[in-house]
Amino acid sequence: YIGPDGGSNEFIVRDQDEISQISGASMTGTTVSGIVDDNDVAVFITGQRHDDTASSTTDRGLYTTEWLSASDTPNFTRGDGTGTSSVSYAVVDFIGTNWTVQRVEHIYAASGVDETETITAVNSANRTLLHIQMRTASGNLDEQGQLVWLSASDTVTFRLQSGAGISSQVGVAWI
Numbered sequence: 001y002i003g004p005d006g007g008s009n010e011f012i013v014r015d016q017d018e019i020s021q022i023s024g025a026s027m028t029g030t031t032v033s034g035i036v037d038d039n040d041v042a043v044f045i046t047g048q049r050h051d052d053t054a055s056s057t058t059d060r061g062l063y064t065t066e067w068l069s070a071s072d073t074p075n076f077t078r079g080d081g082t083g084t085s086s087v088s089y090a091v092v093d094f095i096g097t098n099w100t101v102q103r104v105e106h107i108y109a110a111s112g113v114d115e116t117e118t119i120t121a122v123n124s125a126n127r128t129l130l131h132i133q134m135r136t137a138s139g140n141l142d143e144q145g146q147l148v149w150l151s152a153s154d155t156v157t158f159r160l161q162s163g164a165g166i167s168s169q170v171g172v173a174w175i
Helices: 055-061
Strands: 010-021 026-028 039-048 063-068 073-078 085-093 104-106 115-118 133-134 147-152 155-160 170-174
Touching: 010 039, 010 073, 010 115, 010 170, 039 063, 039 133, 039 147, 039 170, 055 073, 055 085, 063 104, 063 155, 063 170, 104 115, 104 155, 147 170, 155 170
Parallel strands: none
Antiparallel strands: 010 085, 026 073, 039 085, 063 073, 063 133, 104 170, 115 155, 133 170, 147 155
């Protein structure tokens, strides 16, 4: 952010780190201090890695995030909790008055079709930022693709790649 302190578009990167996991489907990052409003925090994934070279195990390194306001920590969840993987992230506190943050999670029911989630209406699609994440319990490459878009001011649409099997795929959109 380049602007005046206290400006209406101000945001602060409160934490950035890379953490590793040997096993388990969920892990938390370190406690973050200085958060102004837990409702306006987003946890961005800046990189993900799984150390196995087999193409059938790529799901072990695909994470979705959430902000745990009770403990001021980011939480990371993957679909397959085996094998060593790492995720790098940034915790961003959108403190300016122009920002409103929403997180919507979508569990896929079918592939190749539009599935929607209702959100609090945004005031303009041209001023809306989406940060998309996905996790799955399948290592098959054709089950790891998704399209996500703002289809109306109060609707986010998710589409899993056509032909993908349903293996606990979960999409997350930070809005």
